[in-house]
Amino acid sequence: MLEQIANELENLKKEATSAIEAAGSTAELAELDIKYLGRKGSFAAYMSRMKDLSNEERPSFGKIVNEAKTAVSTALSDRRIALLVAEDTAKLKKDRIDVTLPGRFASVGSIHPTSAALKEISDIFLRLGFTIEEGPDVEDEWHNFDALNIPDTHPARDVQDTFFVKSPKEVAESGNKILMRTHTSPVQARTMEKQQPPIRFIAPGRVYRNERIDASHYTIFHQIEGLYVDKNVTFAQLKGTLMNFAKIYYGPQASIRLRPGFFPFTEPSAEVDITCTVCGGKGCSVCKGTGWVEVLGAGMVHPNVFKAAGYTDPDITGYAFGLGVERLAILKYRIDDIRLFYDNDIRFLEQFI
Numbered sequence: 201m202l203e204q205i206a207n208e209l210e211n212l213k214k215e216a217t218s219a220i221e222a223a224g225s226t227a228e229l230a231e232l233d234i235k236y237l238g239r240k241g242s243f244a245a246y247m248s249r250m251k252d253l254s255n256e257e258r259p260s261f262g263k264i265v266n267e268a269k270t271a272v273s274t275a276l277s278d279r280r281i282a283l284l285v286a287e288d289t290a291k292l293k294k295d296r297i298d299v300t301l302p303g304r305f306a307s308v309g310s311i312h313p314t315s316a317a318l319k320e321i322s323d324i325f326l327r328l329g330f331t332i333e334e335g336p337d338v339e340d341e342w343h344n345f346d347a348l349n350i351p352d353t354h355p356a357r358d359v360q361d362t363f364f365v366k367s368p369k370e371v372a373e374s375g376n377k378i379l380m381r382t383h384t385s386p387v388q389a390r391t392m393e394k395q396q397p398p399i400r401f402i403a404p405g406r407v408y409r410n411e412r413i414d415a416s417h418y419t420i421f422h423q424i425e426g427l428y429v430d431k432n433v434t435f436a437q438l439k440g441t442l443m444n445f446a447k448i449y450y451g452p453q454a455s456i457r458l459r460p461g462f463f464p465f466t467e468p469s470a471e472v473d474i475t476c477t478v479c480g481g482k483g484c485s486v487c488k489g490t491g492w493v494e495v496l497g498a499g500m501v502h503p504n505v506f507k508a509a510g511y512t513d514p515d516i517t518g519y520a521f522g523l524g525v526e527r528l529a530i531l532k533y534r535i536d537d538i539r540l541f542y543d544n545d546i547r548f549l550e551q552f553i
């Protein structure tokens with residue numbers, strides 16, 4: 201009897217181990233585990249035959265069954281490990297990353313050339329002892345024109361040149377119309393209203409003109425206003441400051457030239473030219489053969505501007521200047537069209553990274 205069971209068990213063990221060897225997945229293996237070793241599996245069924253055996257035979261029977269079970273169990277766990285490794289390898293192969301492929305680069309933004317020029321120019325004047333003041337883009341007529349000695353009849357006040365903003369009724373009735381500031385000069389008037397001399401500041405900002413857009417004109421551009429008011433400020437100091445600025449911004453070879461000019465808010469006034477950076481002063485198409493390019497206006501503050509600000513001390517004098525930021529940047533970087541600053545063409549902007 202025992203011998204017969206031992207033969208059957210040997211066959212069962214062979215059948216089980218060869219089925220385990222042939223299993224192609226861990227899922228298939230789990231089914232075999234239940235089939236042979238489960239609570240209602242093949243080996244469990246053998247245990248119920250224990251009762252047919254004599255007391256002497258039972259220990260040997262238990263030993264034979266356990267050995268066969270252990271052999272099947274070992275075969276199962278060996279096969280399970282082999283299958284897990286194979287499955288893992290297959291998954292890794294499928295999800296394989298080719299580290300030699302070029303990556304996708306996130307494009308990095310850059311400082312806009314107008315912002316870069318504003319900062320660079322402002323930094324130079326900060327080093328020369330100026331502070332920074334600000335004023336509103338939406339301005340009133342008084343600060344934009346009247347306080348700066350610009351007469352009622354001045355052509356700049358025309359709608360052809362200025363963007364007027366629809367004003368609330370009471371503002372319109374007061375005669376002080378609202379507009380987009382046409383220059384940064386109103387910051388002079390606003391600062392002098394609230395501060396006594398000495399005053400020395402620059403006012404960088406956006407200005408608006410009702411212009412026909414072309415290569416050298418745009419409806420929006422940036423200016424930097426400068427004002428220095430104190431006792432006995434001289435024209436020579438103005439010239440020295442502008443000369444210093446030109447040499448720092450364009451390099452030591454740069455020079456400036458002052459020509460008589462006219463602005464309502466300064467007297468005397470000067471148009472300021474800077475050495476043409478394209479030809480180095482020899483003469484070219486950019487400077488129309490003169491070797492000089494006009495970049496800013498300047499002068500001594502007009503007494504009427506002091507009067508409008510409420511300054512009465514006769515020893516108080518001052519100088520003011522206003523420069524076009526895009527204009528200076530155009531000359532420095534040899535850009536031939538002001539519209540490029542506003543087109544947001546990435547090919548242009550990327551050149552300033």
Ligand SMILES: [Zn+2]
Pocket residue numbers: 476477478479480481482483484485486487488489491492
């Ligand atoms: Zn030139």
